[in-house]
Structure formats: C-alpha cells, structure tokens
Amino acid sequence: MEIKSADNQNVKKWEKLRQKKYRDEYGLFIVQEKHLISEAISKGVLEHLLVREGCSNPFNKEAITVSDKVMKKLSSNVSLNDYIAICRIEKNELPQANSYILLENVQDPGNVGTIIRTAYSFGYDCVILSEECASLYNEKTIQASQGALFHIPVVTMNISEAIGKLHKMGVKIFATTLSSSHFISETKPFEKYGLLFGNEGQGLKEETVKLCDENIKIEMANFESLNVAVACGICAYYIKNNLK
Amino acid sequence: MEIKSADNQNVKKWEKLRQKKYRDEYGLFIVQEKHLISEAISKGVLEHLLVREGCSNPFNKEAITVSDKVMKKLSSNVSLNDYIAICRIEKNELPQANSYILLENVQDPGNVGTIIRTAYSFGYDCVILSEECASLYNEKTIQASQGALFHIPVVTMNISEAIGKLHKMGVKIFATTLSSSHFISETKPFEKYGLLFGNEGQGLKEETVKLCDENIKIEMANFESLNVAVACGICAYYIKNNLK
Incomplete structure (x- = not known):
C-alpha cells in the first residue's frame, strides 16, 4: 500500500494523534524512532507501519510506503523520519505486586x-x-x-x-x-x-x-x-x- | 532609558546571544525568568535589565524600558517575558576543593x-x-x-x-x-x-x-x-x- 497525498483521510487522522484528546478517542499513538518502533512491535501493539519512499523496511512487518510530504506532516522531529509506527493504546489494570x-x-x-x-x-x-x-x-x-x-x-x-x-x-x-x-x-x-x-x-x-x-x-x-x-x-x- | 524599535543596534546584538559563538564573543548571556534574574543580580553579573513597557520594576536596579516588539525578539518563551537580564560571563578558575x-x-x-x-x-x-x-x-x-x-x-x-x-x-x-x-x-x-x-x-x-x-x-x-x-x-x- 502507498499514500502519497498529505490530504489523505488516514494521514489527517494520524496527525491529530499529537493531541491527547484524539489519542484517547482513537485509542492510538505515534512512535517515531527506529529502536522504539522495534520495541512497540515486540510488545504487539503495532497497527500501521509507515516507511518513507526510498527507504528499505528493516522491521519484517508489512508497511505502507508514504511520500516525504506525508512523513513531514506526521514527524515532530526537525529532520524527516524514515519510519513511523501507529500503535494501539492498551489499558493496564493495577497489578498485585511488590x-x-x-x-x-x-x-x-x-x-x-x-x-x-x-x-x-x-x-x-x-x-x-x-x-x-x-x-x-x-x-x-x-x-x-x-x-x-x-x-x-x-x-x-x-x-x-x-x-x-x-x-x-x-x-x-x-x-x-x-x-x-x-x-x-x-x-x-x-x-x-x-x-x-x-x-x-x-x-x-x-x-x-x-x-x-x-x-x-x-x-x-x-x-x-x-x-x-x-x-x-x-x-x-x-x-x-x-x-x- | 527606553528602546522601542526592534531594529535598535543593541537589540540586534542581544538577540545574537542565543548563539554560543556570540555569547563567547561579547562575554554576555541572557537570563529570562524573574527568580533567575534575582539570582543573577545577587551574583553581581547584571549588565542591563530590560523591563517591558507597562510593567513595574521589582528589582531595585536601573532598567531600560522596552516595547513588546523588542521583548518578543529577545524572548525564547511562547508567552512574552516581562523582564530580561543581559548578564556578564565570568570565567571561573579550577578551584582547590574536596x-x-x-x-x-x-x-x-x-x-x-x-x-x-x-x-x-x-x-x-x-x-x-x-x-x-x-x-x-x-x-x-x-x-x-x-x-x-x-x-x-x-x-x-x-x-x-x-x-x-x-x-x-x-x-x-x-x-x-x-x-x-x-x-x-x-x-x-x-x-x-x-x-x-x-x-x-x-x-x-x-x-x-x-x-x-x-x-x-x-x-x-x-x-x-x-x-x-x-x-x-x-x-x-x-x-x-x-x-x-
């Protein structure tokens, strides 16, 4: 799959995940760094993996290729991310512990x-x-x-x-x-x-x-x-x- | 004293103090919060105190009244500062200590x-x-x-x-x-x-x-x-x- 336009409906939705209100509403959050994305994948909370066009996918997971424009809209870093993960919020119950x-x-x-x-x-x-x-x-x-x-x-x-x-x-x-x-x-x-x-x-x-x-x-x-x-x-x- | 124009030569110089290169060149740095400015004054490193027009001066030191435009140019905070101190860099020697x-x-x-x-x-x-x-x-x-x-x-x-x-x-x-x-x-x-x-x-x-x-x-x-x-x-x- 591929998303080129920054006006794509999903991109608009994901962009809102910067705000807590929308993270709560959609039950999703954004992860931006490669080693953090790997941890999110291990944890099993990955919903969508976005890979910037021209970059190889190191995660062994199906990815959506996105244009630089899309990546720019979703990145909070000054330099453009090569990868972004859209992840699922999992609610934890208070555990019995020490x-x-x-x-x-x-x-x-x-x-x-x-x-x-x-x-x-x-x-x-x-x-x-x-x-x-x-x-x-x-x-x-x-x-x-x-x-x-x-x-x-x-x-x-x-x-x-x-x-x-x-x-x-x-x-x-x-x-x-x-x-x-x-x-x-x-x-x-x-x-x-x-x-x-x-x-x-x-x-x-x-x-x-x-x-x-x-x-x-x-x-x-x-x-x-x-x-x-x-x-x-x-x-x-x-x-x-x-x-x- | 009063500075209204953001194009004032001193303002242009002070604005450069965000960069290390100019702090080193001029031997000056900026302090932006009220309680930190008080500490700088106690330390005796104050060179210029800038107070935004319309604000009272709580520091018992002579101040330069500056316009909102000038304050905006020198503030790194989102909200406008009421005070800014231009302070002198003092070089410390390595002390004999424990x-x-x-x-x-x-x-x-x-x-x-x-x-x-x-x-x-x-x-x-x-x-x-x-x-x-x-x-x-x-x-x-x-x-x-x-x-x-x-x-x-x-x-x-x-x-x-x-x-x-x-x-x-x-x-x-x-x-x-x-x-x-x-x-x-x-x-x-x-x-x-x-x-x-x-x-x-x-x-x-x-x-x-x-x-x-x-x-x-x-x-x-x-x-x-x-x-x-x-x-x-x-x-x-x-x-x-x-x-x-």
Missing part, C-alpha cells in the same frame, strides 16, 4: 518518561500516573522513557483511589515531602511499598500526603531542591538496594 | 543544568564541563539549573587536562562506566574525589576512563540504562552521604 512508583501531577513529559525508564531499570513492578500528569503517549514521554513504557505496566488513574487500592493489597506508601519527614537512609523497609512524587513546582498536595504511611526526604547540603526525576532516581535506587 | 562533578560531552542542556542543580544541592564544590558539553549559558541549561549556576563554580575545560590538574591536587576520579567497574555501594571513600559522567548515548570515551582511578556503576535490575542526570543524582547522593 513495588510501585506513583506520580501526582508531574507536568513535564521528559520527567514522566525518565521516571518510567528509572522504574523499569530498578525492577519496580508498576508506575501509576495521576490523571493530571503529562500523557504517557506524548512523544516526549515515549522518547524519554527509551522504550521502558513497553516493558513495565503504566496505569493512569485517580491518585487517592490508587492509594486506597494499594492499601487493601498491603502496600505501604512513602510520600516524598519536606515536612515532618525523615531521611531515606533512616527508613525501614516494607515488603510491599510505593514511592509517591509530586508536581515539579508545588510538590505533593497536602491531602494526598495525609493518605500516605510515611513521609521521606533526601539528605541535602543546600537548596532543598532537586529535579523530580533525579529525586525519584535517588529514592528508587536507595530503597530498592539499601534497605534489604 | 568534591567535583565532571561531565564529558553531555549534549542535552536540560541534563547539564539538572546536574549543576544536583551538584549544588548535595554540596559539591565545583562542576567541570568538557568543551563538547551543552553550553552553560544556553537558556535551557540556565532554566534547568534553577539558578544553581550562580552558586557553584562551573568550569569549562579540556577533560584530560582537568583530570591531570585534579590528580596533582590529590583528587581521585571515579569514572561511571559499565565495564570492569564495581557497584557504588562497594566503593570506599576518598577525602577528595571527582565523579565523571559521559555522553547520553555513548558514555565515556575509553581513553578518558583510562585516566581515572576507579570505575563505578549503579546496581540495576534491568536494562542497564538510566538518564545521565538521574545516574549522576544517585552517585552524587550516595557517595556524599553514605560513604562517610
């Missing part, structure tokens, strides 16, 4: 993606995003996750509801906050736990902190200010590896 | 800025950037540093030369690399040390690793892949706080 990372209102897609990458690297079982977080299927989230979103279940849901459900499963929640908290190195481990991080500027909402079991913070010399993905990396590493 | 963070060819200005923020938060004494790193005075570096660049000396220099000088000061260098390395939790502390991190995709150059005293890595369950600013945060925290 370790979780929860994010409340983390706005930057780079931070959300980086945290998913960290969670997968340290063997966490699930990432939970509040509904106000940057979208999982935003191109910058996907890019920053380096494909980790295809390996670890990520669930988007109301954060209070998530904490309630986790409590019923016997999971203790650590809130990262500066007030009435103790240092992570003084923390005792739990068998099942979740680490909760808040918004880049405001941190966690007070009412959310109240739902949690312990407040923790990171020892710092100055500033009391870390990027949220860095703070998450330190807590995720330390609690996984040093509290056993 | 703890350093060194970066080789870290390309993303967000990563460089985030690492400077982390270094300052954990009380490191100096950050050293190789000449191929993203520029310290790139607007995204400044933004991600959250002003930390005004508090901690940052030196841009050849990385082999930096390691040589640090060795002469009795500073041991830890290279973060996956090959022939041991885990950070198995590392013994030194009185004076530097932590060295490499490029986002390629890591450290082999010849640079050879110059270092110890190779270290972070314990991971999967993937062996972390964002460089996250990896730096974990090592910087752990070595500063847990190896005493």
Whole structure:
C-alpha cells in the first residue's frame, strides 16, 4: 500500500494523534524512532507501519510506503523520519505486586518518561500516573522513557483511589515531602511499598500526603531542591538496594 | 532609558546571544525568568535589565524600558517575558576543593543544568564541563539549573587536562562506566574525589576512563540504562552521604 497525498483521510487522522484528546478517542499513538518502533512491535501493539519512499523496511512487518510530504506532516522531529509506527493504546489494570512508583501531577513529559525508564531499570513492578500528569503517549514521554513504557505496566488513574487500592493489597506508601519527614537512609523497609512524587513546582498536595504511611526526604547540603526525576532516581535506587 | 524599535543596534546584538559563538564573543548571556534574574543580580553579573513597557520594576536596579516588539525578539518563551537580564560571563578558575562533578560531552542542556542543580544541592564544590558539553549559558541549561549556576563554580575545560590538574591536587576520579567497574555501594571513600559522567548515548570515551582511578556503576535490575542526570543524582547522593 502507498499514500502519497498529505490530504489523505488516514494521514489527517494520524496527525491529530499529537493531541491527547484524539489519542484517547482513537485509542492510538505515534512512535517515531527506529529502536522504539522495534520495541512497540515486540510488545504487539503495532497497527500501521509507515516507511518513507526510498527507504528499505528493516522491521519484517508489512508497511505502507508514504511520500516525504506525508512523513513531514506526521514527524515532530526537525529532520524527516524514515519510519513511523501507529500503535494501539492498551489499558493496564493495577497489578498485585511488590513495588510501585506513583506520580501526582508531574507536568513535564521528559520527567514522566525518565521516571518510567528509572522504574523499569530498578525492577519496580508498576508506575501509576495521576490523571493530571503529562500523557504517557506524548512523544516526549515515549522518547524519554527509551522504550521502558513497553516493558513495565503504566496505569493512569485517580491518585487517592490508587492509594486506597494499594492499601487493601498491603502496600505501604512513602510520600516524598519536606515536612515532618525523615531521611531515606533512616527508613525501614516494607515488603510491599510505593514511592509517591509530586508536581515539579508545588510538590505533593497536602491531602494526598495525609493518605500516605510515611513521609521521606533526601539528605541535602543546600537548596532543598532537586529535579523530580533525579529525586525519584535517588529514592528508587536507595530503597530498592539499601534497605534489604 | 527606553528602546522601542526592534531594529535598535543593541537589540540586534542581544538577540545574537542565543548563539554560543556570540555569547563567547561579547562575554554576555541572557537570563529570562524573574527568580533567575534575582539570582543573577545577587551574583553581581547584571549588565542591563530590560523591563517591558507597562510593567513595574521589582528589582531595585536601573532598567531600560522596552516595547513588546523588542521583548518578543529577545524572548525564547511562547508567552512574552516581562523582564530580561543581559548578564556578564565570568570565567571561573579550577578551584582547590574536596568534591567535583565532571561531565564529558553531555549534549542535552536540560541534563547539564539538572546536574549543576544536583551538584549544588548535595554540596559539591565545583562542576567541570568538557568543551563538547551543552553550553552553560544556553537558556535551557540556565532554566534547568534553577539558578544553581550562580552558586557553584562551573568550569569549562579540556577533560584530560582537568583530570591531570585534579590528580596533582590529590583528587581521585571515579569514572561511571559499565565495564570492569564495581557497584557504588562497594566503593570506599576518598577525602577528595571527582565523579565523571559521559555522553547520553555513548558514555565515556575509553581513553578518558583510562585516566581515572576507579570505575563505578549503579546496581540495576534491568536494562542497564538510566538518564545521565538521574545516574549522576544517585552517585552524587550516595557517595556524599553514605560513604562517610
């Protein structure tokens, strides 16, 4: 199959997938980098593979050949992509597991993606995003996750509801906050736990902190200010590896 | 003083400060956010303060009133800035100190800025950037540093030369690399040390690793892949706080 015109109905539809509203409506999202497309194929979520005319297809999957014009319309990169995958959104249910990372209102897609990458690297079982977080299927989230979103279940849901459900499963929640908290190195481990991080500027909402079991913070010399993905990396590493 | 025309010679000059070449030539850089401008003023590097017409000046410094057109030309933000500071680049010399963070060819200005923020938060004494790193005075570096660049000396220099000088000061260098390395939790502390991190995709150059005293890595369950600013945060925290 071949699509030459940028006015093609499918191209117009796919272009809208930059916006969350249409990703939700169509249940589809775009993947743009070669190694990420390979991961999406392994995961079994590929719907359509687009290959730019003149490029060979390295994926061993049937492809639609598209013109440069079409590719340009669908690429968010400055340089033209050779491949684009249109993928299917699969909803994950909250799994019964041992370790979780929860994010409340983390706005930057780079931070959300980086945290998913960290969670997968340290063997966490699930990432939970509040509904106000940057979208999982935003191109910058996907890019920053380096494909980790295809390996670890990520669930988007109301954060209070998530904490309630986790409590019923016997999971203790650590809130990262500066007030009435103790240092992570003084923390005792739990068998099942979740680490909760808040918004880049405001941190966690007070009412959310109240739902949690312990407040923790990171020892710092100055500033009391870390990027949220860095703070998450330190807590995720330390609690996984040093509290056993 | 007042500048209304976007064709004003100074405005044309300042606009060029988006490019590293001109920042180096003029010895100037742009700061765009209110709290960052305050930090630049405290640091004593302010050359010109521009305030958009109709806005009050909260800085207690003499300002140039500029038109919306001028502000638009100098702003990199989508929304118009109310204030812009033109600041003087001050060269730092490599200080005699106890703890350093060194970066080789870290390309993303967000990563460089985030690492400077982390270094300052954990009380490191100096950050050293190789000449191929993203520029310290790139607007995204400044933004991600959250002003930390005004508090901690940052030196841009050849990385082999930096390691040589640090060795002469009795500073041991830890290279973060996956090959022939041991885990950070198995590392013994030194009185004076530097932590060295490499490029986002390629890591450290082999010849640079050879110059270092110890190779270290972070314990991971999967993937062996972390964002460089996250990896730096974990090592910087752990070595500063847990190896005493």
